[in-house]
Amino acid sequence: MEKCGNNCNTKATGISKKKTKTLKPGKKYCCALGLWMRRQGQGCGGYLHLGYSCGHVFLTCCEEDEAQSQLPLKGQEKLTPTVLPNRGIFECHKCISAWGSYRCSCFQGYVLQQDGHSCSPDIDECLTHKCLPHQRCVNTEGSFTCRAQITCPPGYHLKSSGCQDIDECAMRKDRCGKDFLCENTPGSFKCTPKQKCLSGFTQDAHGNCVDINECSSLAEPCSSGFACINTVGSFSCQQRVVVCNRGYHTSPDGASCVDVDECQMGSHGCEGGQICHNLPGSYRCDCQTGYQFDALRKVCTDVNECWSYPGRLCAQTCENTLGSYLCSCTAGFTLASDQKNCEDINECDQKPCSQECVNMHGSYQCYCRQGYYLKEDGRTCEDIDECSQSIGKLCAFQCVNVVGSYHCACPPHGYVMSANGHTCTDVDECKLGTHNCSFEKSCFNLQGGFRCLSFDCPHNYKKTSSTHCERISCPPNSFDCQNSPLRITYYTLSFQSNILTPAQIFRMGPSPVYPGDHVTISITSGNEENYFSARKLSSFTGAVYIQRKVREPKDFLIEVEMKLLRRGTVSSFLARLYVFFTPSSM
Known part of the structure; x- marks a missing residue:
């Protein structure tokens, strides 16, 4: 007995039988109606007016080919009605018997x-779905x-896997003519002459064999140090x-x-401390920095930078050294970080005075507060009993006596x-902004x-800083200008x-x-x-002194001139x- 699934129950007896259908009760009528419609020649479209399950059985029986029922059982299809599955998937439409087994097929x-x-239905979604314009x-x-x-691109055509090259030579055999061979290339083709030339020759467009110039066509025909010479059909290296x-x-x-590196x-031939520098085809002898070549003695001698170079190497004192120079400063100054300029030392930061200290350019001065006097050492202040003695006062400005005590008052x-x-x-007042100085003037605070x-x-001067004026170059034959100070500070x-x-x-x-x-x-x-006097302290320093007491507050503007004789100028x-001078009572 052949096995044909759960929907087939025909026995193999060796005698041809008509296909039989195993239908559940209620569906035999649907199948019989389909067979009747076929015999009457009415077509099978009536299933549209039946329910889905009955209509499917109707269509299966209506479309049955009765001629196939006369075939032998082997290989014969046995039609079975389908049942309504879930989600639009149907069971086996056609059950095809095979020796010892069966297989299903679909309508x-x-x-x-x-x-x-x-x-399941084979749906072509492309019939109802639209992709983007470029898809x-x-x-x-x-x-x-x-x-x-x-x-x-040209020379390619579209296949399911992408763009594929078109074989122009296969499409048309005589594309290049009888004297040339067609050779397919990616996206195109080329024609190669059938005639072959000897080694060292190539064919021109007319098929003639012409000599190849290997000296120009090859990248490096000869090794380094050899020249290439073209010959007919070959080349040689010389x-x-x-x-x-020299x-x-x-x-x-x-x-x-x-180049020969003589160094x-x-x-x-560099001697006497000279340094050799190689040059293309030659060399040069140089002295070290800070030295110059003595052509007479053929040696390098030290350069005195303090005299040889124009301009100001040092702000104050320049001292020559072998191959270089050193800058130093006079008393009251210290060398700046650039090792050239000098900065004023604020001696008051070291607290040299017992009371008040005023820093000056290159020096300092000690002062005592009211009620003290400066001793002979110029730094120590000695206390004075002001209220009990006529030589001083207890208060800085005014001592007001009261019963059992006193108090001080200010201006x-x-x-x-x-x-x-x-x-x-x-x-x-300058810091607080309570002064009345104009914009063109500078405010200077005083005691009180x-x-x-x-x-x-002045005229013919330019301002180089807030307190410095430099003289502009003088016109020819202007003796007054030439005799005027070089700098006003x-x-x-x-x-x-x-x-x-x-x-x-x-000091100056x-x-x-x-x-x-x-x-x-x-x-x-x-x-x-x-009130003032000027004295020369050394050959290169002078000072200004107060030579008599200024007993009342008073302002002075004095001009101090320094004339410098240097190298005859x-x-x-x-x-x-x-x-x-401010009130001393403070």
Whole structure:
């Protein structure tokens, strides 16, 4: 008995039988109706008016080919009605018997599933779905995909796997003519002459054999040091003969000339501390930095940079050393980080004075507060019993006696009482912005007040900093201009009145200083009352002193001129000193 699934029950008896259908009760009528419609020639479209399950059985029986029922049982299809499955998948449409087994097949428009029994409709989604304009729809089993449209370049055509080369030679055998062979290339083709030339020759466009110039067609026909010579059908290599000039020698391969390094080989003539520098075809002898060549003695000698180079190497003192130089500063100054300029030392930071210290350019001055006097060492202040003695006061400004005690008072303007209740603190009007100086003037604070100062440069001078004026070059034959100071510098100094005299308040000297320098210093204006004097301290330094007491607050503007004799030339420099004396009672 042949096995044909659960829907087949025909026995193999060796006698041909009609196909039999195993139908569930209620569906035999649907099959009989389909067979009747076929015999009547009415077609099978009536299944559309029946329910899905009955209509499917109706269509199966109506479309049955009765002629097949006369075939032998072997290989004969046994039609079985399908039942309504879930989700649009149907069971085996056609059961085909085979010896010892069976297989299922599906009607047109359906696809057999992987289980070998179920059938599902074969839907072409591309009929209803639209991809993007630059894409094309490709139907797949049970789905679809959108692929990019591919435009193939000339010489290629589109296949399912992409663009493929067109074999022009296969499409047309006589494309190149009878004397040439067609050879397909990617995207095109080429024609090759059938005639073959000997080695060293090639065919031209007319098929003629012409000589190949290997010297120009080959990248390196000959090795280094050999020249290529073309011959008919071949070429030859001949060794080059290289002649080198003095200072060069032939390279190891004999093909070129290379420089001789006299410095490395020791064949140079540099002596006396000179340094050899190789040059193409020659060499050069140089002295080390800070030395110059003495052509007479043929040695390198030290350069005195302090005299040889123009300009200011050092701000104050220049000292020559072997191969270099050193800068130094005079007392009261220290060498800056650039090892050339000098910066004023603020001696007051070291607290050399027992009470008050005022830093000056290159020096300092100690002062005592009210109620103290400066001792002979110039730094120590000795206390005074002010209220009980006539030589001083207990308070900085005014001592007011009260029963059992006293209190101190300050002037009504320019001071405020300090926290200690004895001294008066100056009000810095410049810092607080309470001054009335114009925009063109600078505010300078004083004890108990302030001053508005002008640091303008005279005619024929230009301002190089806030307090420096440099002379502009003089016109020819202008002796007044040439005799005027090279530089004008402003300084501001403030002291209390009644300080001990004589007292040095300012120093002046050239910068830098050279051996043989001589200076003279004098007060040219502002000393009509003879409060100040100028003295020469050394050949290159002068100072300004207060030679008699200034007993009341007073302002001075004095001009101090320094004339410098250097190498037979006299130059002048002018310092304008604003000197202010404030009340000593503070």
